[in-house]
Amino acid sequence: MPQIFQVLRCYKCRVFQVQQSKKSLKWKCKMCGEKQSTQKVHGSGSGSDCRKHVQKLNMLCGELREGVEMSSAAKISPNKVSRVSCCHGEL
Numbered sequence: 001m002p003q004i005f006q007v008l009r010c011y012k013c014r015v016f017q018v019q020q021s022k023k024s025l026k027w028k029c030k031m032c033g034e035k036q037s038t039q040k041v042h043g044s045g046s047g048s049d050c051r052k053h054v055q056k057l058n059m060l061c062g063e064l065r066e067g068v069e070m071s072s073a074a075k076i077s078p079n080k081v082s083r084v085s086c087c088h089g090e091l
C-alpha cells in the first residue's frame with residue numbers, strides 16, 4: 001500500500017508543504033520548525049502528487065506577493081521613466 005501524503009500549510013510562515021499522513025494531527029513545519037496541529041488539509045495523495053500541488057500553491061502565493069512588489073517597482077521602471085520625460089517634454 002502506497003504511503004499517503006497531505007498538503008498542509010504552516011500557520012506561521014504560510015508555506016505549503018508535504019507531510020506524511022499519520023494518525024496524529026501534530027506536525028512540524030519544515031521551514032520554521034513550528035509544531036502545530038492539522039487545521040486544514042489542502043490535498044492528499046501520493047508523494048509526487050502532493051509535491052506538485054505544493055509547488056503550484058506556493059507559486060500562486062509567490063506570484064501574489066511578487067505582484068505587489070512588481071507594481072511598486074513599476075513606478076521606477078525604464079518605461080515609466082521615459083513616459084514621464086515625455087510628459088515633461090510636452091510641458
Ligand SMILES: [Zn+2]
Nearest residue numbers: 010013029032
Ligand atoms: Zn512554518
